[in-house]
Amino acid sequence: MDRIPNSQLNVKDIPTGNAAWKRIIPFAMTFNGYAHWGSFKKCREVASVGVKLYRSKLELNQSLTDLRTCLFFEVRRWTHYKKDPTPKGMEYIHALLDAIRVRVDANEIG
Numbered sequence: 001m002d003r004i005p006n007s008q009l010n011v012k013d014i015p016t017g018n019a020a021w022k023r024i025i026p027f028a029m030t031f032n033g034y035a036h037w038g039s040f041k042k043c044r045e046v047a048s049v050g051v052k053l054y055r056s057k058l059e060l061n062q063s064l065t066d067l068r069t070c071l072f073f074e075v076r077r078w079t080h081y082k083k084d085p086t087p088k089g090m091e092y093i094h095a096l097l098d099a100i101r102v103r104v105d106a107n108e109i110g
Helices: 021-028 033-037 040-055 064-081 087-105
Strands: none
Touching: 021 064, 021 087, 033 040, 033 064, 040 064, 040 087, 064 087
16 A cells, blocks of 8 residues: 555545454555654654553544554554564554544544
């Protein structure tokens, strides 16, 4: 898949909440968090907020851009480890997909 800006993202582009890892990777790569934020460090900072919210059992209430950053970072993390995500990792990734779908369905492009 090519890059897809938030304004052109469609619900049908987003893998379902129970999608397999191999289906999620190409979608996550339609957004480049490093390029968007200008550095690995800033991308990691944004992604860390999502992890903290999820671990605290709080709503993933970030913007669409932040949620896509989180998903991008998770794909990069697990690719770096050269492993598929753990079951808990997949739960978080599926929660990100669900939150992204909500934002896109509501036409929140920020």
